[in-house]
Amino acid sequence: MGLEQYQGDMNMCCRCSCCKFIPMQKVMGPQFSYACPSIAKYNFHAYSGGGRLNIASAMLKNGFNYTDKLLHVVYNCQLCGACQVSCNYAMDMEVLEPITEFRFKCVEDGKTSPALDKAVARLRKTGSMLEASGRRGDWAKDLNLKDATKEKVDILYHAGCLSSYDKDAQKLAKTTAQVLQKAGVNFGILGDAEMCCGSRAYQMGYRDDFLKQAEKYMALIRKTGARTLVTGCADGYHAFKVLYDKFNFKKDLEVLHTSELFARLIKEGKLKPRRKVNLAVTYHDPCRLGRLGEPYIHWQGKKIPGDKFVFDPPKPYRRGTNGVYYPPRDVIKSLPGIKFTEMTRIMEYSWCCGAGGGVNESNPEFSIWAAKERVREAIATGAEAIVSTCPWCEQNFSTAIKEMNSSLKVYDIVELVARAI
Amino acid sequence: MAILSRDVYKEFEDVVGPENITDDPALMPSYFNTEHAAIVLPGSTKEVQALVKLCNKHKLRFRAICTGWTGMFPRGIVLFDLRRMNRIIEINEKNMYAVVEPYVISAELQAECMKRGLNFCIKGAGSNCTALLRGHGHMDQTTSGDDRNHLAIEWVTPEGEIVRTGSLGSSDEWFCGDGPGPSLRAILTSAVPPGVTPGVFTKAAIKLYHWPGPTKFPVVGHSPRYTLSHIPPNMMARYYSFPSVEKMWQAEIRIGEAEIAYELMGFNAAMVAANITTCNEEDEAMFKRLSREVQGPGFFIIIAGNSADDFAYKKKVLENIVAEAGGKSLKTVEDPEIEGILLCQCIRISASIRETFRPGGAFNSIPIMGQRDLTIKWAIGAGEAKKPLIEKGLIVDDGGAFFGWGVEHGHLGKTEIFCKYDPSNTEAKKAVEQWQKEQTARAFKERYFALTMGDQTEIGPALSNYHIWWQKTVKAIDPNSVTTESGPLV
């Protein structure tokens, strides 16, 4: 089916440009009103959600005419889903799915980005897209964590590629483990056996590679017997919770983000933030924890012939309503001494950090451009620090801040929790 | 195949930079599925001017767009996408005007205005469209509409001259667009084709109006169900239905004369349903519910007071007028959640998409500006004529309704009627176009109004031959014929 299944959706695009902006009643002025990094940076309508649908729809009808400029359009999109949310405020149609399918189609047709090819080749070869030095489980050395391949645990903690291999990001995995230990959670890790979740391969357009990873990884997870998987990586969260569900790998595995688990533990009194964290902060919703982190909804149906674009049974749309928005905020607000201020673009209409969709790899300059835009928004709140819940976001913000010579700090929520307990 | 030679392309590229021009055929479908000579993204008036001069030099036709919602564009034109011109130049609170570039959308300007207790006419196309668009909108009762909100305009003429109208040209101020002597606002407008002002508006001053509401709405919840945490003080939204069109009109005109409505929108039940629901299925169920709840045609109204006393007075007058006309308040809208949704939909979003595109993806409309009582008389018949199409399942069932509202406290008005349908259904498309043609022809024949979008050789002579004067005007300001007749500046 591929792209074809979305022909009806793509035809529904009325070219209203809502996909370029955050939902209208959330627009607070000309500053921070844009939702989509791609159109904000490159300006041609083709770079907007709607423009992408217009092109894909036309090419379905008239044949695929790949040009360099077209491929630039295709790969310079974080697939962050902001367009989907803004569109779906008023419209019943899929936006992100056909955009993603178009990218799959490009990959299938061999119209790839060299940088992404390289990353995926590395995944195929090493099991990770990152240029790894050392072993995947090295971060956990000396922490005395349970090996879930050997011991039965309630919760399996997935550190993710970045927190496993990246020297700066390893602290997140370590700190998370320490916090969980303090809370007395029965959890384990997979150590060197942990795998790439495949999320980023999916985002880059390499669906088959994602499916292979998912299949392999789920087999391993099932083998551990853990009923709950926790991760601090928003990409991973999205993969396990949404994509694995979409492709029927997930079954009854409960997937939690660390922020959700922390919120639960704080509520249950198992985590007690007592030490003051005197800091003015704002919170960045990672796309794949926030709007894209809402549960996948299985649906199959047919368009009802007639005057409306409606289906039997009624088609549910993932409009960003049920993303993970409050647990991270609840955690932050529970920390003594924290002064919390929201940015303009939050929750389902949050601005992307720029790292997703393979843009980090294919066009780092654009990726950091998007991060800088977010940093400016954070600074405008008067915050001393921007807090996120994804190592990819943190990495991008750190680079942006460095390039901007800003004094803004970046923290993962885990780091703040650790300071408070 | 490229339309422009590489040398000519290079000349355009030199103006805007390589990153702001393309003639890549793969990108054209995102610009109305037309093969344009090039798409250029000018960033300033100077760049627009240089591009226009190049068009004259090479005898290339051009057309500018803002967000570019709609339009018909002939092959081979140079398309100016004004997206990079997105600055609010000035908001002058004391003199009640704002100056914007073409890609400032209404939602952006409105948010800035509300911080200052001001507002302006958000056009019916929606707050997602350019703020400098000419047109009508929800708040026309208090913010006027059509061509009446423009003040001074900076205009790059089809020959590439910069004309700064009114006080701007003489004294570098934006507050007035007329004079010295006759007003160039006579021809400076942005509107539906044919007859869009040739050239490009690069900046425009628009009138602002007092906003009695909050500096920002207390929006809570998540898309697509944003609600208000509370109804702002001295503000109320209601929907009243009436036993007949005559009674509705009687109430509407009295409300206008009493100057009490912040907004009066003659929504029908179908449009209320569309606006307060989050998907088509919900919409359909809500329409059925509201259809049972209303007693006949009706309108949606927002009352907003500058003070508690002012609000109390307006409310009292409203209740009297409605009672006199036998009006009934729709209970569904009295629910504060629904009331809040409608306040936001109508003031901040300017409704539109949910009620037009969501059901089938397309709608054909007959919009009429001018004398409200007259156009209502016509619209009753046009609504009746929709019913056979509804029965055949060709268009979305809205009960054969029309809608409209008074402008400037009822001095002027707007009436509109549309059919929503699935554009891929050729039978439906044909039937809707036929309905549109017949009802427009009836309006013309029976002397109600003339839509100037049709065949000019028939319509023009019946309207003082305006089309000939307009053609002469266009020829005078665009001697090289480098502008196109089609394409609104949305």
Next chain:
Amino acid sequence: MIAKERLVKIVGKHVSDDPAVLEEYSRDISFVHPIKPTYVVYPASMAEVKEIVKLANETQTPLVPVSSGPPHFRGDTVPGTGGAIIVNMSRMKKIINVDRPRRVAMVEPGVTFGELVAAATREGIRLNMPLLPRKTKTVVGSLLEREPVVMPKYQWDISDPVACLEVVFGNGEDFRTGQAAGPGTVEEQWAVGGVQKAPYGPGTASWHRLIQGSQGTIGIVTWASMRCELLPSLEEPFFVGGSELAPILDLTAWLIRLRMVNECFILNNVALAAICAQKWPKDYASLKQSLPPWVLFYNVAGYEYFPEERVKSYIKDITAINQRLGLDAVQALSTVSAIDFLRMVQKPCDDPYWKLRYKGAFEDVLFLTINDKIESQIAAMQEVATRAGYPTTDMGIYIQPIVQGTGLHCEFNLFYDPDDPVEKNCVKALADAAVKELLARGAFFSRPYGDNAALILNRDAATVNMLKRLKNIFDPKYIMNPGKVCF
């Protein structure tokens, strides 16, 4: 030169070449150079106007349209070239329609304010009037000049209250603007329930805007319709006096922004005394002396529903603003009661015209401006006047907020004795110097009259260029009032 018979053939006996009549039209109370016309014709219908214009095109004869009776003040009705025919529209004085439900009236160009006000009042509606027009001033004449109106709240657009116009363009073709254009004749539109109200169109253009402000250089208007307002059922007018203009401007801006007042304008003590003084010169001098330097006049009104409550609520809100600004609203100032003044400004001026009462002649310096600039412009004017030896204590000032508060009309009335050549020359020199000085300080002379028109228009060559292109379409032979504006 056209033979008289040819005109007689069109208008019958209603053509004059009586030297006394021609002399009357050769000059006015302005500094414009006198030029005698060759005839004065008095058409009675649009058909006759068309014939006259066609004849003028054939013979390249300048036409100067005039609707109001004498005296004239701005030079726009004085021929700019020799050989001109004055087209006097005073015979066309039908009040064609006054429609209360649709709040619209339609008149021929010879109808004066006094005549229309009476007819409209009978129907329960009223005009948005200019400030105290002279008794002979026609409604159409005022509308076409874009004269400011005293109820800025109801002036949504600077072209208001014009609705539709019927015009014979300079090339002899007739045209109806706005809703009146069609389909159908005006009578056919009435038959189906239509009135001539919506100003825009047909098509994209708003043709009336081109005719307004043109000083008769585009065509001759043969009727005009205009929006009207309801007659209030309760009115409570007030004065707010003060020695400083700034707080009064501030109050005015808020009153208009909140749309709480109908009539609303500012006069200095000189202008207010000139309007209100009963016995001259004694009353004038004492009244001027007793009035504060600046006086804001505003009127709070109620209509059909609970007028007392509405007026009460507005007065309460206005009082709060006044208190914040340290101002007091009163119902009488010196010997002038606000209610009497209101009744006065709701009608045209009794004879003699108030601007003529003091010295028999005057020159107005009038322009548009904004709140931010007006005080410095007034100061500049006072300096220029002082330099010219004109006593600033004799200078009337009228500030009229326009278009719901987006701008201000500012008018300096320079009164002089027409029989005193020294005083006359002083005022002429002062007016010329004032225009220059005020232009430099951002004043916008949107209605450029007389000898200073060129100076004003030279500042905006791009607009002039575009206006000339339009002129070439509508009056290609330049027969319409040549020498005026930039044509």
